[in-house]
Amino acid sequence: MSGEAVLRQVRSVLCRLEETIIFALIERGQFLVNRVIYEPGAFGPELGGESLVDYLLHETEKIHASVRRYLSPDEHPFFPDPPAPILPPLDMDDPLQPNNININGRIRRVYETEVVPHICAPGDDKQYGSSSTGDVICLQSLSRRIHYGKFVAESKYRGNPDLYMPAIAAADSSTLQAMITDPAVENEVLERVRLKASAYGRGTEDEGSQPMIDPETVVEIYERWIIPMNKEVQLAYLLQRQPGRPGAEEPT
């Protein structure tokens, strides 16, 4: 596939992920912040010193790892060294170059300290189970969206390897940063997210026409965290990319 065609396909995945993320944020946002679910040890020694969200996320990852989730190049665990799959390995089609980029630690910090207080009203409603299972879904979809930067970067590279190769060889971050930045595309994303969040988050009239989520909140989450972190992944990926590897020179 040509770089252009791959980029179109990648963008359609990102576009569909907007629904996943908006739905997940709306679902989590129906509960209060419930700060206690993020505090290590707050639920007693039974969780091994983890917070409730830690525990649920960690255990969920173990199950998903067992059925091969983290063999897929678009999935990244939050906890290091997920257990080996119990299913036999699959021959996965991986268009990416080898890399070890995983910024889930930062995604979690940003999520807990910035995103949650943005989407949830302050306070504690004791809905700890629902809130933390909601968090797991939010975190997994945000991680997928942000790490998809690897696919974005690979397809941009393939679309114009001669442009990217010298900047990569020189490890020239600021040139690469400029090359992967397209303000028109970013504005398009923000505008589309605004529209979608308005449509999905508005509630219905007999619920008091109180929107379930403020569209500007979702736009802000994209603008301040999702898009910048996605570009950070793109940059890190390009800096690790070996120019001579297959992909660049593939017939298109």
Add this chain to the structure above:
Amino acid sequence: MSGEAVLRQVRSVLCRLEETIIFALIERGQFLVNRVIYEPGAFGPELGGESLVDYLLHETEKIHASVRRYLSPDEHPFFPDPPAPILPPLDMDDPLQPNNININGRIRRVYETEVVPHICAPGDDKQYGSSSTGDVICLQSLSRRIHYGKFVAESKYRGNPDLYMPAIAAADSSTLQAMITDPAVENEVLERVRLKASAYGRGTEDEGSQPMIDPETVVEIYERWIIPMNKEVQLAYLLQRQPGRPGAEEPT
């Protein structure tokens, strides 16, 4: 709280669950039916003869049980005998009378054989992990919605114990069935679900204005399965209800 006030509160939970269910159906519906994920043993002996969905649902329930999910009166496991919580028990506020109603077996059969083919296009896209984690979320939200019938029935009973007591004492199912049936309320639910599914499922124009889900599909799922099974739970609950127990005679 008076029966009327409880019923209002119960209905507002049911109303908010409509979003949860519609979002979950839309998310699952982006993948094909992928029949193989429902076939016991199809993923090899590693899953102990379970289907992929069995396995993920079962393992997810074990984690959730460990943090007390199934101590909550509005939660019902699909697999019998969930492990004991590792967290110390909570003093849960349970307005229900003791009962052992759990129709998750039927919910699963209906979901796999009727709902999935309704919301997913036929075929296999190999998105087994995403499809089955989507199934877990759909099944859990449908189960919660349907078993909420217990709270509906309890609040109807409390609203008019003198009306319900003789029919319960006589185990008169058909009278009880008539008493819990309110076509006006059912039509209101269906109309609201139609509106919500149109708003949330319509997609955006640059995605080709192809709706993500047909609103009539969601309406049909409510009409054919969710509402009837919810009423079935209401009826079963009333038939088990002991008239002399607290609740009926509480000051309102």
